[in-house]
Amino acid sequence: MDTTTGLVLQAHNVRVLGNGGPTVVLAHGFGTDQSVWKHLVPRLVAKHRVVLYDNMGAGTTDPDYFDFDRYATVEGYACDLLAILEELCISSCIFVGHSVSAIVGILASISRPDLFSKIVALSASPRYLNDLDYFGGFEHSDLDQLFEAMKSNYSAWVSGFAPLAVGDDMDSVAVQEFSRTLFNIRPDIALSVAQTIFTSDLREYLGMVTVPCHILQSSKDLAVPVGVxxxxxxxxxxxxxxxxxxxxxxxxxxxxxxxxxxxxxKHIEHDIAV
Incomplete structure (x- = not known):
């Protein structure tokens, strides 16, 4: 897909809500779509201009637009983000990214720091694999098993992965919601996206970031240890x-x-001393 054309907003299901004020861009993580922000959006729209979009490959996007080569690296998603900001003529925003999208925002800010006043990173990780003096949470064998399970029986994988990722049982509303958005993704695209995310190593870019970052983390997260x-x-x-x-x-x-x-x-609306 040519993201330099006006099709970019339609392709990413971009929505702009709110009554003016500072612009807040909300970006979702793997397996979800913009609906993951349903509890946050009503609290923002009175004071902010809120921009929501779906990452290419999410179940709400056209799978024909998914370019397996472009999205073999996280940088492909960063280029999409910059194209959306350009199309909307956004000169500065507060970027809230969940999971991989937190890193997407960080990468985008390196090339265009002027577009970001701050980054709020929720459940973010620059590398999921363990390394010397680094605990990302996964060994190569863990990822091999994950990818093989996705290949062999995607439905069964979703049913097992969703409760583990959310940290609740299958009957919970949150697990059912995550399962729904996972099932919406075409299985081959889900596998490709998971491989891109879980095998990436973006630690080298962290020293290039100049935009203030607020890092928010659950005390217990299957995918991202607190130490990250x-x-x-x-x-x-x-x-x-x-x-x-x-x-x-x-x-x-x-x-x-x-x-x-x-x-x-709190982190969106206030500049906390760091």
Missing amino acids: SEFLHRRLYCKSIVEVMTSEGHLPQLSSPEIVIPVLL
């Missing part, structure tokens, strides 16, 4: 702050909105 947030804090060149919340799971804005939404609002 401290690693981000140490490695980011920019001013940064870490807040570990009492929530559990990788999608705390869905599973624990009563805890997470006030924290998100």
Whole structure:
């Protein structure tokens, strides 16, 4: 897809809500779509211009637009984000990114720091694989098993993965919601996106970031150990702050909105001394 054309907004299901004020861009993570922000959006629209979009490959987007080569790296998503900001003529925004989209925002800010006043990173990780002196949470064998399960029986994989990622049982509303958005994704696209995310290593870019970053993390997250947030804090060149919340799971804005939404609002609306 040519993201330089006006089709970019339609392709990413871009929505702009609110009554003016500072622009807040909300970006979702793997397996979800913009609906993952359903508890946050009503709290923002009175004071902010809110921009929502879907990453290419999400179940709400046209699978024919998914370019397997372009999205073999996280940089492809960063280019999409910059194209959306350009199309909307956004000169500055508060960017809120969940999971991989937090890193997408960080990458985009390196090339265009003028477009970002701050980045709020929720459940972010620059590398999921363990390494020397780095605990990302996964071994190569873990990822091999994950990818093989996705290939062999995607439905069964979703049924097992969703409760683990959310940190709740299959009957919970949050797990059912995450399962729904996972099932909406074409299985071959889901596998490709998962491979891109879980095998990426973007640690080298952290020292290039100049935009202030607010790092928010659940106290227990299957995908991102708490130590990763401290690693981000140490490695980011920019001013940064870490807040570990009492929530559990990788999608705390869905599973624990009563805890997470006030924290998100605090970091969106206030510049906290770092």
